[in-house]
Amino acid sequence: MSLAHHTSNARPEAYITLTAAEMPNAPVDxxxxxxxxGMINGKPSRAKRIILRNNGIQSRHYVLDPNTQEPVCNNAQLTAQAVRNLFASKNELNQIDLLACGTTMPDQIAPGHAVMVHGELASPPCETVSTASICISGLMALKYAYLAVRNGDSRKAVATGSETxxxxxxxxNYEAETQAKLEQLETRPEIGFDKDFLRWMLSDGAGAVCIEPQPRTDTTSLKIHWIKTLSYANELETCMYAGATKQANGDLIGWNRYEGAALMKESVLAIKQDVKLLNDNIVPYAITKTLDRLVAETGLQADDIDYFLPHISSMYFYHKVADALADMHFVIPQEKWFTNLTTKGNTGSASIFIMLDELVKSGRLKSGNKLLCFVPESGRFSSGFMLLEVV
Structure with missing residues (x-):
């Protein structure tokens, strides 16, 4: 009898069976x-009020001790705690056979973030993968874990997103704000989407999911129907970046081209955004172009969606996303939207994990509910969508 008669051609499914988050320290209003x-040059920021009014965030978490301004943990340690929070026992933690970790800024340039998280966990040998990008890096890690389970390469995969x-x-790390920039902020809020905007919006957190080939009977499991990501780097220049300076022609000069003193003098390591590029392109590319393609590929319809989980960097973009969906005749009623941006802040690659964990543990989900997750990224303009179903 041939081997084919003893094996099944059916591919395993992949389910998010456990979710967890780790928010460092007490929330900061x-x-x-x-x-x-801290205050730049010892003076309160005059830009903060304008930026917070537009981004709508009311509280967030930082790894910084408020008394010393020193971190109480690093990125790998924060991520490892989110992974521990998934499991009720050390024994189950030790069964992880794949650890996929995404983050914008790991603690070091090398080695990769995932091996440092694995080292903190001190769990048995397993496959590790580090995904490098900005907000979408967490979804990329999740997709790697999803595909590994679907391919039969993993039976207990963990994916994470984290930011510090x-x-x-x-x-x-910042220079004094200029009067000209403050005047521009009053009339054009989007002008603040550079270092100042990022300073008053970005925050810290980590999230993790466990992905397995079967749902669990004792938890709310989410079947992963698909995860789709697209890059538009072939069409647009870099928008959000760190460890580089941007030239007039759109090219980046990386950190390794600078001498030590110049790295600080020119704020090469600071996180920056090209604000005009962001405002002109993030919605048309991340929503309209990407969703048009996904609808054609998958047959997805707005009526199919019970919950829409958008990772939005600021409430400034909330209605812009809604308007773009309406223009596409893909209207998702506001009561179906779920975001915790105002209470958890913009946690970048961790955001989709932290949202999922809160929604799953809210008790609101019912069998058959479908969740559409949306993660845009302005790095060089990427967009990701994920469709989940409660089982």
Whole structure:
């Protein structure tokens, strides 16, 4: 009898069976941000009020100790704790056979973030993969884990997204704001989407999911129907970046081209955005062009969606996304939207994990509900969507 008679051609499915998050320290409200991040040149920021009014964030978390402004943990340690939070026992943690970790800024240039997280966990040998990008890096890690389970290469995969942006957002890393920039902020809020905007919006957190080939009976499991990501780097220049400076022609000069003193003098390591490029392109590319293609490929319809989980960098973009969906005749009623941006802040690659964990544990989900997750990224303009179904 041939081997074919003994094996099944059916591919395993992949289910998110466990979710977890780790938010460092106590939440920080808008009145106390500068007590944690510090004041530039000892003076309160005049831009903060304008930027917070537009981004709508009310509280967030930082790994920084508010008394010393030093981190209580690094990125790998924060991520490892999110992974531990997934499991009820060390024994189950030790069964992980794949660890896929995404982040914008790992603790070091090399080695990769995932091996450092694995080292913190001290779990048995397993496959590790580090995905490098900005907000979409967490979804990329999740897709790697999803595909590994679907291919039968993994039976207990863990994917993570994490950020410790506050370490770079401390006052010591910034120059004084200019009067001209403040005047522009009053009439054009989007002009603040550079270092100042990022300072008052980005925050810290980590999230993790466990992906397995069968759903669990004791938890809410989410079947992964598909994960789609697209890059538009062939059409657009770099928008959000760190460890480089941007030239007039759109090219980047990387950190390794600079001498040590110049790295600080020219703020090469700071996180920056090309604000005009962002405002002109993020919605048309991340929503319209990408969703048009996904609808054609998958047959997805707005009526199929019970919950829409958008990772939006700011509430400034909330209605812009809604308007873009309406223009496409892909209307998702506002009562189906779920975001915790205002209470958890913009946690970048961790955001979709933290949203999923809160929604799953809210008790609102019912069998058969379909969740559409959306993760845009302005790095060089990428967009990702994920369709999940409650089982």
């Amino acid at each position: 808008n009145d106390h941000i500068e007590s944690v991040l 942006a506050s370490i770079l957002l401390r006052a010591r």
